Amino acid sequence: MNKTTIPSIDSINRHWYLVDAENQTLGRLATEVASVLRGKNKPNYTPHLDTGDFVVVINAEKIQVTGNKADQKLYRRHSGRPGGMKVETFSALQDRIPERIIETAIKGMLPHNSLGRQLFRKLKVYKGSEHPHAAQNPETMNLHSSSIAQ
Numbered sequence: 035m036n037k038t039t040i041p042s043i044d045s046i047n048r049h050w051y052l053v054d055a056e057n058q059t060l061g062r063l064a065t066e067v068a069s070v071l072r073g074k075n076k077p078n079y080t081p082h083l084d085t086g087d088f089v090v091v092i093n094a095e096k097i098q099v100t101g102n103k104a105d106q107k108l109y110r111r112h113s114g115r116p117g118g119m120k121v122e123t124f125s126a127l128q129d130r131i132p133e134r135i136i137e138t139a140i141k142g143m144l145p146h147n148s149l150g151r152q153l154f155r156k157l158k159v160y161k162g163s164e165h166p167h168a169a170q171n172p173e174t175m176n177l178h179s180s181s182i183a184q
Contacts, residue, residue, distance in 0.1 A: 041078040041085060049087045050172035054163075056096040058177060060139055066177055067091065068143035071153045084152050089175070090167050091159045095132035099124060109138065133159040 051070060055063055069075060073085030099107065107124040127135055136159050144150040158167060 039078075040080055041083065043083075046073075046078070046083075046085050050167065050170040051087055051089050051175040052165075052172035053089060053091045053175050053177065054093055055091050055136065056093040057098055060097050060099050060135065063091075063097070063177060064136065064139035064143055066175075067157070068140050070175065071140070071144065071156055082149065084149065084156075086153060086156060088156045088167075088170070088172075089158070090165050090172050091136055091157070092163050092165055093161075094136050094159050095128060095161050097128070097132070097136060104128075109134075132161055 053063065053067060067089050070089055071086045073079050073083075073087070076085055079085055104125045105123060109122050109124070109127050110119060111122075112119050122130075124135065137154075137157065140157060141150075141154055144153050158165065
């Protein structure tokens with residue numbers, strides 16, 4: 035009889051990866067980063083455990099979208115008060131808070147429970163090419179999609 039092994043918390047090796055978002059397509063970058071955050075690239079992946087790695091995304095302001103999404107894609111937030119809905123286009127949000135675009139895309143691809151919140155804490159997104167995680171020696175992660183097709 036085959037036994038399914040569950041990795042112990044101590045046996046999980048966490049790595050740090052660095053992703054450059056310059057000229058990357060938003061959805062394609064988000065799927066690969068979400069997969070690494072969940073740990074799906076590892077042989078000891080377990081759906082109900084946090085076996086993933088840390089990911090640092092730089093150059094968030096240089097992310098690309100295809101088609102007319104820059105003008106048509108909307109980001110909504112609500113203050114919780116009556117009439118508190120705020121709606122913003124992709125290009126307006128990219129000028130104001132470009133980190134939130136990548137964070138929102140990746141957060142939507144993670145589980146919508148306490149595990150997803152735990153995984154989301156391992157994502158670090160920064161506007162420029164500078165980040166405060168140099169001490170962790172992040173490895174550069176090569177994404178499959180190299181450039182945008184327009």
